[in-house]
Each structure stands twice: as structure tokens, then as C-alpha cells.
Amino acid sequence: MTKEFEDFESFLKNVDEISDLVKDLSSSDVTSQQRAVEKADCYISTLKEKEEPCKTLLNRTVINTNPSQQAPAPTGSQNDPVSSADHFMKMMESDAEDRHKRRQRRQEKANALKEKGNEAYAQGEYETAVKLYSDGLDERRDMQPLYTNRAQSYIKLEKYKEAISDCEWALKCNDKCVKAYLHMGKAHLALKNYNESRMCYQKILEIEPGREKMLKEYLTQVDLEEERECQESKAWEEFDKGEEKATTVLQLLKKLERPDQFPLYYCAGLKLLSHAITDCTGQTLFRINNGFSIIQTNDTVRSCLLQKSTAPCAEELCVSVLKLWRVICDGNDENQKMLMRCPASKEYIVDLLVSGMAAVRKECLAFLSLYSQTPHGRCLAIENLNLHMLVGNLMMCISTQSQLETTALTILENFATENQFCLQLRDTFTTLIVPPFASLLRNITTFNQHCFPSLISTIGNMIGDDAIHNEVANCQEFWQAFLIAMKWCTHCEYREILYPLLGLMINLSGNPSTAIQEHAVPISGVCLGLLSDPDGGIITRATGLLSKVLPQSPTATEDAVQRGVVGTMRRLLKGSGKTTTKYLIKTLTVCTAISQTAQEEWVKCDNRLHTLRRLLGPSSEEAVAGNAALCLGHCLGVQGAASSLLGTDTVLLLLRLAAGDAKRSAVQKNSAITLGKLCKAEPRHMAKLRELHGLEILHSCMKLIT
Numbered sequence: 001m002t003k004e005f006e007d008f009e010s011f012l013k014n015v016d017e018i019s020d021l022v023k024d025l026s027s028s029d030v031t032s033q034q035r036a037v038e039k040a041d042c043y044i045s046t047l048k049e050k051e052e053p054c055k056t057l058l059n060r061t062v063i064n065t066n067p068s069q070q071a072p073a074p075t076g077s078q079n080d081p082v083s084s085a086d087h088f089m090k091m092m093e094s095d096a097e098d099r100h101k102r103r104q105r106r107q108e109k110a111n112a113l114k115e116k117g118n119e120a121y122a123q124g125e126y127e128t129a130v131k132l133y134s135d136g137l138d139e140r141r142d143m144q145p146l147y148t149n150r151a152q153s154y155i156k157l158e159k160y161k162e163a164i165s166d167c168e169w170a171l172k173c174n175d176k177c178v179k180a181y182l183h184m185g186k187a188h189l190a191l192k193n194y195n196e197s198r199m200c201y202q203k204i205l206e207i208e209p210g211r212e213k214m215l216k217e218y219l220t221q222v223d224l225e226e227e228r229e230c231q232e233s234k235a236w237e238e239f240d241k242g243e244e245k246a247t248t249v250l251q252l253l254k255k256l257e258r259p260d261q262f263p264l265y266y267c268a269g270l271k272l273l274s275h276a277i278t279d280c281t282g283q284t285l286f287r288i289n290n291g292f293s294i295i296q297t298n299d300t301v302r303s304c305l306l307q308k309s310t311a312p313c314a315e316e317l318c319v320s321v322l323k324l325w326r327v328i329c330d331g332n333d334e335n336q337k338m339l340m341r342c343p344a345s346k347e348y349i350v351d352l353l354v355s356g357m358a359a360v361r362k363e364c365l366a367f368l369s370l371y372s373q374t375p376h377g378r379c380l381a382i383e384n385l386n387l388h389m390l391v392g393n394l395m396m397c398i399s400t401q402s403q404l405e406t407t408a409l410t411i412l413e414n415f416a417t418e419n420q421f422c423l424q425l426r427d428t429f430t431t432l433i434v435p436p437f438a439s440l441l442r443n444i445t446t447f448n449q450h451c452f453p454s455l456i457s458t459i460g461n462m463i464g465d466d467a468i469h470n471e472v473a474n475c476q477e478f479w480q481a482f483l484i485a486m487k488w489c490t491h492c493e494y495r496e497i498l499y500p501l502l503g504l505m506i507n508l509s510g511n512p513s514t515a516i517q518e519h520a521v522p523i524s525g526v527c528l529g530l531l532s533d534p535d536g537g538i539i540t541r542a543t544g545l546l547s548k549v550l551p552q553s554p555t556a557t558e559d560a561v562q563r564g565v566v567g568t569m570r571r572l573l574k575g576s577g578k579t580t581t582k583y584l585i586k587t588l589t590v591c592t593a594i595s596q597t598a599q600e601e602w603v604k605c606d607n608r609l610h611t612l613r614r615l616l617g618p619s620s621e622e623a624v625a626g627n628a629a630l631c632l633g634h635c636l637g638v639q640g641a642a643s644s645l646l647g648t649d650t651v652l653l654l655l656r657l658a659a660g661d662a663k664r665s666a667v668q669k670n671s672a673i674t675l676g677k678l679c680k681a682e683p684r685h686m687a688k689l690r691e692l693h694g695l696e697i698l699h700s701c702m703k704l705i706t
Contacts, residue, residue, distance in 0.1 A: 110140040114149065121153055129153040144173035151183040160187040176207050185218060194226045220376070228334040235284040248276045249285045257294050263311045266300055270320040274327045283332045295321065296344045305348040307355060315357045322363040326370055333376055340380040350386050353393035365397065365407040372414035382415070387424050388432060395436040398451060405451050413458045422465040429468050430475055433459070438481035449494050456500040460507060473513045483519055486526045502541035509548035520553035524560050531568050539572070543583035550590045557594045565591060566601040573611055578621065585615060585627045592634035603638040608648060616653040625657055626667035633674035642681035650678065651688045
């Protein structure tokens, strides 16, 4: 890139020279002007030699170096410095315009070459892409995308130093080019320049803090690669020293490499190898001495893992392989990666979960549990395993009550914390998860009841994905199973399932769905029965579910009113905590909005609407106060309700809420509307409103009322 740098320096020098010429041509000193004209002539002659002929011609008239003081030069002639200066400026403008047009043509050609280079790169023709990007740079040497694209191609060709050079040039064009730092980080990592690679990624974080998650993955990759190199260096060092534990691993691998031995021979060798590998050095020696390939290309071992062997010790051999995998992968990220990316391993691991041999299933679950315990392991499994088959087999382990369900549940629960896991299961969730889970809900027993807290927690994590949430919320089978489980748990010893189950149902019923609407009446009926439960947590969640379900079904609301929900709400509101109060007042608001009967019952049982007025006070949360105001407005339609509030602080409370700076505008809106209803139903409240300058406040709230 020396030539490009020299050209750039030459360009800056030319700019300086032209600036000096223009300054001298504009000078008031005649001698300086004439000298500048001579220099301009020389400069233009030089341009003619270096570039294409200039279209502007300048007559080279001999200048008298000793002009007479009494005979000034004729004005308007070419010897006049002012005229020469104008002529020179016009010539320079013309030349600048020509240069602009040539630059524009080069830009268009460079863009076309970039697009062709991109096409070649997409097709895997990296050498061709490099050639096209280079041709583009011949046209435009300051075009940053050409440098970063060529750097990307160089990385594919494993020409890392060239890639770094291109990234450095891209940063000279744009010192905040994220792509340049990204490719440079990858190139430095390939060259084992770990600190330089980290610096590149951290620089991106300074430029774009929003990329933190992506950069965390890149930085983790650097750490893993550096750790791998350190492990291998230490392992070779111990091997070279002749350490017994190091040489033993290699000796055992050589014995296992012998073909056509009896299954018991390999079984014993695998057990010995599992005992010999006691630390990271042993794990690393296994890896760098081709251990993965030796085990998995062995025909006898492979036959057992594929569950095709009929040998008496096939189960034992299969278990020995799984135990060895667990030993060599425990705490070793590089080994985990190598094993999971082996095509044969990916197939064995998932299939062995449903093996007919109990010991194999148990050991396979233990091996998968190892991967599920760390983010790195989970990502490897999610990226490489057949996820749909894995989940299906895990659910089968949970459903069969084979004493392995706890481990299977733990694995599933750990995986459910990963967004990518949920994303890949969007299309199959209702076929893989819903049927076995619904079946379990319909058949709760003393043998499977311990599974439900973890299983419900797992489902709760997965419905955090919007697509899965919508699928489940509209699934008839799910709500039917929920209803059966609710009724069953209410009347038996499985009540510990009820609390998490109600929480899951609250979560799912946040948005309207036809499935909820169809089951709203029986669900609300069960919830009403739970409102007299001795467990305050159950009451809170039952009320919460009511507050979600009733707004979706007027029929369920009328049914709840007939069952005495209004009296129950009043009783509970007297001494409930904040969360329960929030659910209770929302439920009451729904009932009074739909049912005239509910309004009349509330006015009758709540003297002068004392309970609602208390909830309008400053000690209540905004959501509670807003719903209390709305509920009060509903009740004002009852004959005599507004009159009963004369002499109370109702106007003041509503006015404070309407004029307040609540974060939720609905609170102001509900209060202003209710205040208007109050004065309309009982005009005598207007006196208090005028006394508090309430008309002006209401006027400012008119937009909300409208």
C-alpha cells in the first residue's frame, strides 16, 4: 500500500501549491502577481506532461521583468496580473470539474465491481472475489466497503495478515467501521493473537454498545480458543516428560484402536480409559491423540451405540462409551464441542434416550445433563442435535414414570432458558409438548405429582416466546386439561400443584382467546370456590385468574355475579395485600361494568361506597385507584348512590386523581369521567366542585373526557 500513501501525500502537496498560487495571484504586489503567473504556467505544463492534455490553453507571453514605472501595463491584456489570475482560476475550475466527472465514473465502475465481488463471494469463489474487489480499489482507493469485503474473502482463504492489512486501510477511510474491527478480530484470533482479537471486539462495543450480546459470544470464542491452546501445550509438555498418567492415555487408545476384538475387550479398555482420565490434561491428550475418531469408527462400538448388536455385553459396552464421553467432556469446552459436532454422536445421543435398556437411558440422561448445565453446552446441543426429537424423547422419559423423569425435567428446564431453544420449537410446540403435558394434567397421581412444579416452570419459561404463548393460549386441549387439573387439585392432597398451575393460567390468559372464552364459565366457577381457601397465596392467584378471564366472557361475568362474587370481593377487600387488592378491584370493575345487579349489590353492601373511596386515596397504587374510580362511576347509575356521597370527600379525591400527574393516563381519564357523572347524577356536588376550582381543572381534562 506504499504507492497509495505516496499518491495521497502528492495530492496534499498539490493542494498546498495551488493555495499558495491563488494567494500570490490575489496579492496587491504586482511583482508577486507576475511571479505567480510564471509559476502557474510551469505548474500547468507539468500537469500536461503527467495527465491528459488540459482543454484550457494559456498564451505564454514573455513578461518584461523591468517594466517602466511611467508606463503601466495595458489593462485587459493577458499580461495584466488580474486578468491572468481570473484566467487561471477559470482553468482550475474547469480542471476540477473534469476531475469530478472522472471520479464519478471511477465510483460507478468500483460499485459495479463490488457487486460482482459480492456475487462471487456468495458462491464460494473467494479468489475471484478478491480479484474483483482489488480491481474496484484500483478505481477508488478510498472506498471502505471494498477493503472490508476483500478482508472477509482473505479470511476464507486463510490469508489472515492480508485481511488485517485491509481492515487497517478500511479504518483509515472510516475510523468507526464496525465490520473492519470484526474481521480484524477474527483474523487475529486465527493467528492466535488473542489480546489483539479481544481489543478489536471491545472497540466495537465502544462504538455500538447495543451489540453487547453478540460481542460476548465473540469474546467467549477467544477465551475458549486460548484455553484450548494452553491445554494442549501443557498436555504435550507432560507427555514429553514421560508422566505416567499422560503415557497411559496414549497406550490405552492404541489398544482400543485394534480392530475385530471381542466386545468385552473394548468394554474393559473403555473403563480403564475412564479411570485413567482424571484431569484436564488427560481430557486434552484424549482429544489430540484422535480419541474421538478411534472410539466412534470402531465397528463393534458403533453397532452397540446404534442398538443393533445382539452381544450379551452390548448394554455394558454402550454404558461404558457414554460414561467415557461424560468423563472427557466434564468441564472441557473444547471436548464438548468436538463430540457434539461429530455426525455419529449427534445421532446416538438422541436415540439412546429411548433405548430399551434402562442403564443406557440413565447414562444418556446423565451425559445430556452435563451439557444442559452451562450456556456453552446448551448452545452446542441446540445447534447440533435434532432438537425436535430430543424434546420428544425427553417428554417420553417424563411421561413414562421410569424414575428418570427428574433428570429429564432438569435438562428440559435448563434448555428452556435459551431463546434459541424456544425459537426452534415454535412450529412443533403444540405437538411435542402439549399432548404429553395435557395427559399428565389429566392423570395426576402420587407417582408423578413431584414432576409438576418443574414442568410448569419449564412451560412458563417457554411461553415467554410470543409465538408459543399465542399457540398455547388458543389450544383447546390445554385449557380442558387445566380445568380437570384445577378441579382435581382442589379436592385432594395434590394442592401444591395448584399454586404454580394458577400462575401459568394467569400468564396464558393475558390476551383474549377463543379457547379461554369457551372455558371461562367453569374456570371462573372453580376460582370462586377457591376464594374461601385458607391459603392466602391460592386466593391471590384465583382472584388474579378471575380478573383475566371475566373480561373475556360476559356470560362468565353474569354467572359469577349470580354466585355472589360481589359480596366475596367486599369481604376480601377489607384485609388483602397489595397484589390481591389489585386483582380484586379489577374483577369488581369488570362485574359492575357488565352487570346492573352487581352495581346494585355493591351500593347496597358498601355504605356510602366507603371501600371504593378508601381505594381512591393517595396510599393506593395507581392501577388500584384508577379501577376504583371506574368502579365508582359504574355504581353512580344506581338510584341514590350519588346522593349518598354528599358531605363526603369524594369530589376532592376524584379531583386530585384527575389533576394529578399519574404515569397512567387512564387513571386521570377514569377519575375525570366519574367526577362528571357524579355532578350530573347529583347537581349539589357542583357547589363543592366550584369551591375547589374544579371546573377549571375539569376544563383542562376535557380532552381526556372526550
